Amino acid sequence: MKVGQSTEIFGSLQKKVFWGKPIKRCQPYSFHNRLRLQKRGSSSHPNNNGEIVTSKGETIALNKESTTRVTSQFKTVSSLFVELIKTNTPSFDFSLSSLAKRLPFQNAQTNIPIDSVANKQLEQKDVETKTGIPLYFDILGRKKEEKKEVAIPQWKIKRKAVSQESIDARTKHVVSAVAKAVSQSSLLVRLEDFCHHLFQYPAAKSVASREGAISILLRLKHSIPRDELIHRQIREGLALLGYADPLPAKGIRILSIDGGGTRGLLALRILRHLEKIGGRPIYESFDYICGVSTGAVLALLIGAAKKNIKDVETMYREISTEVFKQDRSTGLGGLLWSHAYYDTNKWEKILRDKIGETVMIRTAREHNCLKVSAISSIVSQEMLRPFVFRNYTLPFRVQSLYSGTFRHKMWEAVRASSAAPGYFGEFKLEENIHQDGGLFVNNPCAVAIHEAKCIWPNAKLLSVVSIGTGRCQPLNMAAGVNAIDPTNTSLKQKLSKVIDSATDTERVHTILHDLLPPKVYYRFNPYLSEIHSLDETNPARWESMLEDVDMYIRKNHRNMSQAASTLQTPRSSFQSAKDWVIEKRFLLQNKATF
The missing domain is CATH 3.40.1090.10 (Cytosolic phospholipase A2 catalytic domain)
Structure with a gap:
């Protein structure tokens, strides 16, 4: 083994074992950070509870599992390297893949956080090494088209979640606003707001019905003069509430x-x-x-x-x-x-x-x-x-x-x-x-x-x-039947x-x-x-x-x-009288009783 080759092998072996898992991706309270704090010569020191106290007075709890795992991995790498030095045979395979296969903790490295970007780069290098073809060319030597990521619209990412409590509160507000309207112009605006709210949140009709929205709209329908714009909004509001006018016929x-x-x-x-x-x-x-x-x-x-x-x-x-x-x-x-x-x-x-x-x-x-x-x-x-x-x-x-x-x-x-x-x-x-x-x-x-x-x-x-x-x-009637074999169909x-x-x-x-x-x-x-x-x-x-x-x-x-x-x-007289009673019941109540 040449001079300096041992240092190169040991460094490469470390990279192979911890490839894609740099120190900065480890836990902030792991063994590596503890070593880093000590090497800086900072005023941080361990306390009696096994924690690191920084110069700012912050405490960092140590993760025993990560500390034990990383320490054992370093010891295994060191012992393997010493074994290779002692062997020092010309026929020994010093390739990184051969060294890595001899590591006893190959299965244990799955516990370490995975760097997907680094792994992807490593896979690309392996493919280029085996095939000799850069990844931006296909197997026929043609240049591959880069896949452009489709941008997701912001309205899909940043959706404003509306709570049920706010919807119910808004429903009560629009119903109350319609009932308290003074002028016909304000009533028209508030009716449009009411219909828009129920159109946007159909399930809110339950709260609106309990708040007496049907009776409010029916009273407006009978009391407001023949203003077609207002009556059109009233009819839409009643339809959104699930109200149906009495049938004109017997059934x-x-x-x-x-x-x-x-x-x-x-x-x-x-x-x-x-x-x-x-x-x-x-x-x-x-x-x-x-x-x-x-x-x-x-x-x-x-x-x-x-x-x-x-x-x-x-x-x-x-x-x-x-x-x-x-x-x-x-x-x-x-x-x-x-x-x-x-x-x-x-x-x-x-x-x-x-x-x-x-x-x-x-x-x-x-x-x-x-x-x-x-x-x-x-x-x-x-x-x-x-x-x-x-x-x-x-x-x-x-x-x-x-x-x-x-x-x-x-x-x-x-x-x-x-x-x-x-x-x-x-x-x-x-x-x-x-x-x-x-x-x-x-x-x-x-x-x-x-x-x-x-x-x-x-x-x-x-x-x-x-x-x-x-x-x-x-x-x-025999059309479409197979004349040769009537029991068989196409x-x-x-x-x-x-x-x-x-x-x-x-x-x-x-x-x-x-x-x-x-x-x-x-x-x-x-x-x-x-x-x-x-x-x-x-x-x-x-x-x-x-x-x-x-x-x-x-x-x-x-x-x-x-x-x-x-x-x-x-419609019979009895049915008409019954319809009149039901409508009056809606008109006389302030809030529906269910």
């Missing part, structure tokens, strides 16, 4: 519209006939309208926007023609690239223009606004489940079985509900990914009944009208049967028909002479569909007349 009137693409024209033709028989617009004949996919489009246009059937049909034809206009090559490319045959961005632009940017709950500002909902399917969670977009909220002690929201815009609700796989891309809202509601409930009638009973828990069902978008019974046939089973609308109809009382439930789903696709835009085939539905209407005219007559049943 709850529900309209449910299935999904089905352009076959929604069939539903519009049936609704036009019901409107003609009843003599009233559809939005005046129902209390609750629910739709899925294309039914969601019709539900929001008729129920929330209050458009007449003729205008909706004209708009529906224009939308269908514009959206489903796609050449085959572009469609196939989009299907492979984004799993969407049609232009999703174009569809969203049309929805913004036709459906509107109004937030769902803001539609409750209108006088005699219907309760409207659109249903989508959440596919980003462990299990597929429905999601309800509402223009209302439920009373604070009432919980729906279906999750949902009232805070999104109308076009977003339709976009989520109509995101049919293969036709349009999936739609991401907040943390959820939405697809067509027909994946879970293509017939939303059962969901509509559940939601309506949550809004009016003590009311009975007067009429439930469910409208389908056509069904086709093939004349050739993969396409199996997948088709699975889809048909998942989107079956008649199963829900059969259950409701057996459970609901007679002359309450009506289902109108016309038979079609041939199968029509969801994206059918051929005018000739549209006319063929409408001929089929006209024939169906003629055959079912009696049932449709009975349904229209039931929808017009007025």
